[in-house]
Amino acid sequence: MAGDRQPRLLTHPDLGDVELTTVLFALSDPSRLALVRELAAEGPRTVEECRGSEPDVPKSTFSHHLRTLREAGLVTNEPLGRRRVVALRREELEGRFPGLLDAVLGH
Amino acid sequence: MAGDRQPRLLTHPDLGDVELTTVLFALSDPSRLALVRELAAEGPRTVEECRGSEPDVPKSTFSHHLRTLREAGLVTNEPLGRRRVVALRREELEGRFPGLLDAVLGH
Numbered sequence: 001m002a003g004d005r006q007p008r009l010l011t012h013p014d015l016g017d018v019e020l021t022t023v024l025f026a027l028s029d030p031s032r033l034a035l036v037r038e039l040a041a042e043g044p045r046t047v048e049e050c051r052g053s054e055p056d057v058p059k060s061t062f063s064h065h066l067r068t069l070r071e072a073g074l075v076t077n078e079p080l081g082r083r084r085v086v087a088l089r090r091e092e093l094e095g096r097f098p099g100l101l102d103a104v105l106g107h
Numbered sequence: 108m109a110g111d112r113q114p115r116l117l118t119h120p121d122l123g124d125v126e127l128t129t130v131l132f133a134l135s136d137p138s139r140l141a142l143v144r145e146l147a148a149e150g151p152r153t154v155e156e157c158r159g160s161e162p163d164v165p166k167s168t169f170s171h172h173l174r175t176l177r178e179a180g181l182v183t184n185e186p187l188g189r190r191r192v193v194a195l196r197r198e199e200l201e202g203r204f205p206g207l208l209d210a211v212l213g214h
Contacts, residue, residue: 022135028129097213100211
């Protein structure tokens with residue numbers, strides 16, 4: 001039954017292993033940058049809430065965007081009950097790439 | 108005759124028209140990022156000098172990288188006699204995207 005499904009645990013890279021170019025690429029798409037801005041401004045959001053902010057993006061594309069951000073170390077995507085919560089890894093990113101996120105979010 | 112060729116004038120975007128995502132994409136390739144770092148550290152260089160720093164990159168790929176950087180407003184590419192000189196648009200970039208280049212070059 002759907003209600004018995006275990007939430008899927010996704011992998012998150014150690015930021016020490018993430019290259020700057022990977023982060024820059026993840027931020028170079030307007031939809032992904034908008035999502036990062038939203039998470040920075042409003043804090044963690046459920047996947048459904050994130051999705052609601054990009055209603056014109058096809059669901060498969062949206063999932064791809066979330067995955068690209070997660071694999072670049074920009075966001076976590078963790079189960080919370082039956083929902084999933086997406087959060088910006090802001091402090092970790094600041095430690096790995098000082099000033100980068102602030103410079104990007106400032107524009 | 109080759110010696111009589113007029114140097115080709117390339118177009119350069121007004122930085123006010125350049126989107127942040129375009130700049131981030133241009134910087135998201137390791138070869139392009141290395142070239143930007145080199146121009147930041149050493150000042151303007153001829154195309155041949157730039158090319159010499161990336162000997163393993165095919166010439167057509169290198170030309171594509173230079174074009175991507177120019178169209179993103181990151182570099183100028185201007186004739187100087189029979190040579191061409193590539194320069195980072197550092198002050199202009201700082202005006203348009205404060206802190207971004209320093210944050211990227213710091214890593």
